[in-house]
Amino acid sequence: MKLKAALALAFGLAAALHAHAATELVIATVNNGHMIEMQKLGRHFESANPGIKLKWVSLEEGMLRQRVTTDIATRGGQFDVMTIGMYEAPIWGRKGWLQELVTDAAYDVDDLLPAMRNGLSVDGKLFAAPFYGESSMLMYRKDLADKAGVALPERPTWAQVRELAAKIHNPKEGVFGICLRGKPGWGDNMALISTMVNTFGGQWFDMQWKPQIDSKPWHDAVSFYVDLLKSYGPPGSAANSFNEILALTNAGKCGMWLDATIAASFVSDPRLSKVADRIAFTQAPVAVSPKGANWLWSWNLAIPAGSQKVDAAQKFITWATSKEYVQLVARTNGWGSVPTGTRKSTYAQPEFQRAARFATAEKLAIDTANPTDATLPKSPYVGVQFAAIPEFQAIGIAVGQQISMALAGKTSVDNALKLSQAAADREMKKAGYYK
Template sequence: MPASLLVAPVRLAAAAAAVALSFGGLAQAQTELVIATVNNGHMIEMQKLGKHFEQANPDIKLKWVTLEEGVLRQRVTTDIATKGGQFDVMTIGLYEAPIWSKKGWLQELKTDAAYDVDDLLPAVRSGLSMDGKLFAAPFYAESSMLMYRKDLADKAGVQVPERPTWPQIKDLASKIHDPKNGVYGICLRGKPGWGDNMAFITTLVNTFGGQWFDMQWKPQLESKPWKEAVSFYVDLLKNYGPPGSSANSFNEILALTNSGKCGMWVDATIAASFVSDPKQSKVAAQMAFAQAPTMNTPKGANWLWSWNLAIPAGSKKVAAAQKFISWSTSKDYIQLVAKTNGWANVPTGTRKSTYANPEFQKAARFAAAEKTAIDSANPTDSTLPKSPYVGVQFAAIPEFQAIGIAVGQQMSSALAGRTTVDAALKAGQVTADREMRKGGYYK
């Protein structure tokens, strides 16, 4: 065949290949990842920065479903339990991760060398792993810590140690409590909820030497450590807390602290970036940080929480979902946020490299205390007596949500003076016992 006649079929073949490629590109562009996430600041920022991921991966389109925390839990739990397939990537908490991986509901995450899984903080990585395999990747994590006004402590002649005890905190609260001038000795959560007042109260019970359940799964709410811890908490807030403490949660106390009304506050480490920001807090320059106080044991004195990204086990888009999770929880993503919004606004609590970064250390003077708190939390060993559950400020069993909500309401009532501590603990014990029997833990 003459060479001139060969050109036509070659050109036709090339054209056909080009068409096939363009159709292949279109087909690939149909990979739409539906991501269920929570409506907090860090996650909203991730959505804004998602365009960088789409530019680098033109075959993947991101679709966001942004929900309030309670609604998010409900929607993703229903979807994963019924194998609904509504979401390709889910935002889940440290509470769900061990329960769902045990049930086989989550896809194992495969990471490459560039992701550097060993850079993840051990406490967080451990809470998201089962049998050495990672089932969710942490987007940001937190522990709890003491935030206090150093000017008031100095005026009282008190040097707050790096690891204070609860009696020392009570003593300082009594010295700086000045309600006539709008300053309260200490502010703590009182609003009912398993992840609200019970997150704090559980850490208090832990450090007093208590636990939610013994090794036979029997609830321990009427034990000595529970009675001592809750009595201490009620007494402390009644004497040195702001009025209406039983209705206060994170946001209410943040507002009080930023306006200079709280002498001390024990809560999520994430709050440190807000209370030390002069744009938000009128006492930013006076704020100092220490570890959460301890009592009879340091075990479980400060909580551990993280928001994480996971892939449902039955997903049809595992490769694309894996790619997105690797991007959004990577070192590069943290650098991208720093470049866009500054180091003070990066998601914290997940990677050693973030805390080693001098720019981050300079922007976040609470960084060392935050990392120490996260590192010291151990979800597999958070109580003085041996416990059968995983979790610091919760027990990672499906029944805990209902138990925690009911007990939280009782604790809030005791704080408000509507019931006694003993009566509240007795009612909590009855509820917990009923739920555990219903769950088949014992007869």
């Protein structure tokens, strides 16, 4: 009996030690729909990898950027897997802040869309894996456009968009002509506004790295944006970001919405949207130039350099960004709900093409976004809705705050751009781009 008791105790201790030894991966992610679904499906990964437990830190977009940037710059070690954007990946990879991702043949890295793979690589080395990718496009209520007698072309002009917004704007019936991001942030309102500036003929910096924010194209674009939302947008637009406008659109309150292509899978889902069958899709509007009219972005999973849990983190990232994960989402929620914009194989699926009315428009937007030639005048930076330099984050935040204040009526467009120009000039001088 003593022997049995001793053996039982030994086995119990061994089991306890094994349980204690389970690797906990702390994953920082954004609170967007596809990431929330990834958390729900994480149990499948844990079942297949019993030695790994997933702990999620889900944050609003702006807070996520702040937390992961601080953590990686200070080597804080709070997170084992980070959700980062196409802006951070090459900059941080070049700085040595990220672990290079090593993939096997089964992962099929060549299946990744070239725009996404190239945007996440430095010198041919992949530093983040795309969970979902996107460009931007116009989503609109075709029933309202038809009633107004307006047929939008595949690539409308901003003037045509304004005309349609005026015709379908009906606040008494709870419908606003257009909804656009107004919440300040370099990746929030400035993602949209940067594309508007591009197509109005502007740029962030000239070839000498001098900020161009107090220029005519910026004034034209921002004045148009502010006037459009004040005239035909919902109240409180200065506080609206992706999730707020998604809720408004799904409730049938937005006549048009220009935003991430990834939104299409939500607004066309009858389980989520009251007007799913009435939404149509077209390319982002243009003004004086088609260049840079639609952005290029991806949310990606990456491993901080110096991580103590590289193998487990690599396993998770491989799983979450694989063809198999796409198939898992399709089996669970249907092909119309899979994360898109990352793999050629997704668009090659007949089931996806049938389920996703937006697929053709989305892929066209992604394929036509060119980060190396996104402005009418020649620019020294890479990026459509951002400039891929470390200083851009601070500049974009400062400018975003000023333009959001102009939208809220707290300052004029002229004053907002003047102060933005001064802030950008200070930042670039401090960084040594010029004296």
